[in-house]
Amino acid sequence: MSRLVAESLRKTYGRKAKTVAVDGFSYTFEPGRSYAIVGPSGSGKTTLLYLLSGIEVPDSGKVLYGDTDLTAMGEDARSRFRARYFSFVFQQFHLIPYLNAYENVSVGLYLKTGKTDHGRAVSLLRSLGIEDPNRKPYEYSGGEQQRIAIARALITEPRVIFADEPTGNLDSKNSEMIFRILTGLASEGRTVIIATHDLALAEMCDVVLRLRDGKLVGS
Amino acid sequence: MFFRLTFSSIRHYAFRFSLAVLGLAISVASLVYFLSFGEGARRLIRRSVEDFNLQLLVLPPAQSLTVQPLLPRSLADSIRSLGVGKVYSILRLPYTAGFPPRAMGVVFGRDFSSSLRFISRYEVVRGRDLRDSTVREAVVGEALAKALGWDVGDTLTVGTGRYIVVGVVKAGSPMVDNAVIVPLNLLMEDMGTDRLLAVAVAPPPGKTEEVLSLLKREFPGYTIQTSEELVKLAKSFVALGDAIRFGLSSIALFVTAVLLFAIMAITVQERRWEFAVLRALGATRWFIFRLILAQALTVSFVGWLFGASLGWGLAEVTSRVMVEKFGLDLVEVSPSILILALLVSLGVGLVGSLFPALSAVRMDVREGLGR
Structure with missing residues (x-):
């Protein structure tokens, strides 16, 4: 497992009146640890996750995973790199509505390897408490949908897991369960980076990074 | 996936x-x-190419496709006198039965003076084939016979002549299966024409190009086409x-x-x-x-x-x-x-x-x- 290093990341939006989303962010994310990025709305949490995962490129600065500079890669190379080493969990779950739970999970593996593994997908879902993998996403509760999304993220055996407000649409009981699952993944040697505005849940992570106006203001 | x-x-x-x-x-x-x-x-x-013995076709001047008989009958004799192979006089007229038409076909004149069998492929399914150029007899295509309810022994009219159906023929192609075939000389007489639609020439084997050149030289005002050219057109x-x-x-x-x-x-x-x-x-x-x-x-x-x-x-x-x-x-x-x-x-x-x-x-x- 390698370190994920952010060096002086800066990202702005808009053409004339530029909005600074991330401003000079530098940090080293160690494997086997869980990180919570907290801050008010508009503080740059999501943008930071997109920069760290290579979904977006910074205006300046670098993102290094091991010896690989993500910011120097082309768009498709970053996609392939992301499929191989990273995974994402979203606030709105973002499960594909016409695929059942098993197929949604398999998409993740297919994008990485070009293959699917029914047994592995089903056992992963069962380990997360999803017993019937043949139903469509809308037939599951919010908590179950997020667990399916986590299974989709885990099936590729990623080294870094990004989660953007993963409990934003869940009740407190489900939120705690999801956080427990995500932070527990760090104990397997993975790097887990969660953006959240819930300070209580953030405390469950090994490290809490505070962001304000795109700047790291404390940890 | x-x-x-x-x-x-x-x-x-x-x-x-x-x-x-x-x-x-x-x-x-x-x-x-x-x-x-x-x-x-x-x-x-x-199928038309397969059914008709088309090798060289002499057509009216400056016309490649025609529906009107415009060639003088003597042209066939002139060509024959050159010794260029078998020569066949062609006369084909539209045949419409009733109004509105109950069936549409063609009338072919059979040139008994030629040893060439112009309509090369048909079989007699009932009755017999034409035998004599002096008797008003006809053979009819199976499809036309069926459409009009004709059979052997019936009488049909072409121009001013009345012909007895002596046979029903079948070739498997629409042109022949919808044809009435009668002796050429009687057809011309009954239609009051001394004109032909075209003259077909079947040169001896391997002489097609030579005959083509000769015909073009001898009859410069006419259109002379090979079967390939006709098909292409x-x-x-x-x-x-x-x-x-x-x-x-x-x-x-x-x-x-x-x-x-x-x-x-x-x-x-x-x-x-x-x-x-x-x-x-x-x-x-x-x-x-x-x-x-x-x-x-x-x-x-x-x-x-x-x-x-x-x-x-x-x-x-x-x-x-x-x-x-x-x-x-x-x-x-x-x-x-x-x-x-x-x-x-x-x-x-x-x-x-x-x-x-x-x-x-x-x-x-x-x-x-x-x-």
Whole structure:
């Protein structure tokens, strides 16, 4: 497992009146640890996750995973790199509505390897408490949908897991369960980076990074 | 999984993709149906060449295709005197029974003075063949006989002459199966004409080019064509018809391409978040591009399947009606028409989905994810 290093990341939006989303962010994310990025709305949490995962490129600065500079890669190379080493969990779950739970999970593996593994997908879902993998996403509760999304993220055996407000649409009981699952993944040697505005849940992570106006203001 | 993503999304948007399939099916059906007429005409030309002993044909001056007998009868004797092979005088007239016509056919004059058998392939299925150039007897094609209820022993009128049907013949080609064949000299007498439609010449083996040059030299004012040239000319007329019919079908195809474009553009717009999620999970832009094209091509293929079946069915019905009413089968759906329709259908799918696919590829993942 390698370190994920952010060096002086800066990202702005808009053409004339530029909005600074991330401003000079530098940090080293160690494997086997869980990180919570907290801050008010508009503080740059999501943008930071997109920069760290290579979904977006910074205006300046670098993102290094091991010896690989993500910011120097082309768009498709970053996609392939992301499929191989990273995974994402979203606030709105973002499960594909016409695929059942098993197929949604398999998409993740297919994008990485070009293959699917029914047994592995089903056992992963069962380990997360999803017993019937043949139903469509809308037939599951919010908590179950997020667990399916986590299974989709885990099936590729990623080294870094990004989660953007993963409990934003869940009740407190489900939120705690999801956080427990995500932070527990760090104990397997993975790097887990969660953006959240819930300070209580953030405390469950090994490290809490505070962001304000795109700047790291404390940890 | 790629196919699962393709087919499941089509099923998810079943209504709108059904509309696209319907549009494609109608366009493809019209294409197959229209082009089947050209294919039928080509088959007719092919069979005509097989049925008639056509090697060299002397036609009226500056005319390659004619329906009027314009050549002087003496021309055949002049050609024969050159010793260029077997010479046959051709007179063919349209034959229409009743008004509105109950059947349409042709009357052929059989040149008993020639040793060439101009109508080379027919068999007598009832009665006997013509024997004598001095007796008003006729043999009739099986299809025409069936349409008009004629049989051996009946009497028919051609011009001012009345002929007794002595035989029913069959060649398997529309031209002969709808023909009345009577002695040439009596036909000319009864029609009050001393003109021929054309003169056919069958040169000795290996002498075709030599005879062609000789005839062109001796009869400079006439059109002299080989059977290959005639077939080529006839096929070029059919090809022109094909182009016109294809043009008409293209209107439907264009409308379908626009419909498919609209459907794909709306679908891609609605699925932006889905493509963004796939991109976030590691899908390349090429993967998204292929996914959208695969959906459009699947819809195109299904549209072709329905359209080709519909067009084929319509062509079959038309063919049966034409055979029943007129004894003419001018419709044929060949594999090449089906392959062309498939390629056109896939082309429409490709054109209709290209721009939406490119817009999905250029999409900002962050925007697609709803941030």
